[in-house]
Amino acid sequence: MTQAEHRKTPVWQVMLFWLYVTIPLAMGVTQTLKKAMALFG
């Protein structure tokens, strides 16, 4: 089987996986930034 005949990973699958890890990280970063705001009054 040639490379072209193999199914390429769909872009939505890659994006979904990235969202799965970045959403909780973004939530954590937002929480930390909120705390950091206390430093600047």
Next chain:
Amino acid sequence: MSGFFAKSRIIAQPGYSRWLAPPAALSVHLCIGQAYAFSVFNEPLTRVLGVTAPAPEDWKLTTLGWIFSLAIAFLGVSAAFGGKWLEKVGPRLTMCVAACCFGGGFWIAALGVYLHEIWLLYLGYGVIGGIGLGLGYVSPVSTLIKWFPDRRGMATGMAIMGFGGGAMIGAPLAVWLMDLFKSASSVGVMETFLLMGGLYFLSMMIGALTIRIPPHDWQPEGWTPPKLENKMITQNHVHIDQALKTPQFYVLWLVLCLNVTAGVGVLGQASVMIQEMFKGRVTPAAAAGFVGLLSLFNMGGRFFWSSASDYLGRKTTYFVFFVVGAGLYALVPSMGQMGNMALFVLLYALIMSMYGGGFSTIPAYLADIFGTRYVGGIHGRLLTAWSTAGVLGPVLVNYIREFQIGQGIAKAEAYNVTMYIMAGLLVLGFICHALIRPVHEKHHMKHDEFDELDGVFPRVEEGEAK
């Protein structure tokens, strides 16, 4: 090894997107990064029996402090010893074991809280969880380097950034869960441990089941390895055991150790330092915000500096850490004396970004020096420098500070000498780093069959791929 966990079962099929590998690595690193947030459990754990206030039989903070110390110590030990095993069995099995250890460690710790037996917390989160941390930390590194030969630094930076960011997820999650589960008879820690252990186990298993290794001699489409213009990037491979016989390994060990000692030393006292240097201007809440900001820069620096090292070169990047870093450390006391808090925060943040960058750039540096084949295992062994620095940094900083105060120096000024000594450590690191040369060819593996000769790392044929 055959069956589900065999290396041959996780060789990517043609068409597999290499961009699936970083989130698989992040699924693990974002979980184990929770270790940096373990301190959120300390205060509630001091009142497991008393619930509203500590009872006489409750654990003391000094007793609880050993849980984190044990976890970091076992991280270093398991990374050092597990690295070779990782190269043999591949990332899937290593990540699975890491998931079982880290998740299981939480559950054993939960049992320890339920029975109020501290040794179960030491064993659970400290020893078993620590082994999970070490195996989880090193498991995706060599896989990512092999998927991204064109951007080694960026690839490892993404995963190691996750370790820095894990605490930002773990801390608020733990606080929220403890609030949810607390009652008149419970502080909610046991339930939180159980649930977090389960969540982390699942997330790490997702990473373990989705990670794939590239086929032998795979290269990104349209990319050809650069011609040997840079002597600091080898096209050869050094065996994991042979690496220990090279001076480069020990110099890099010192380089990492000195960079981390300086960073970890000042990170531990950041909160107290800003409050004492800017007395009356910084509240405890603002100081906590300052520490949070440093965590963000620590995390961002892991991605930024390792990605930048792909363009600057690893050697130049480390020179920046040591030269600019030493200058920044030396400037911090002046900012304190000038009362310029904004600049003080900025300098500290830059220092922390370089501290994180030191961690994330080192795997790519190792791949440049020793080749990509055993970089995971070599990286694991180098992480003992981290464990050493984790002990050395805080001890050094606290000792210097106590000595200064004992000499009658004002608390706010006691940090000045500390910062100058940390700058001195970086100068020492600069000298060590300047000594790094390419590995002598006598250490290079002579032929591809080397693996079969020692019988440890059997070659995986593409035809076996499932």
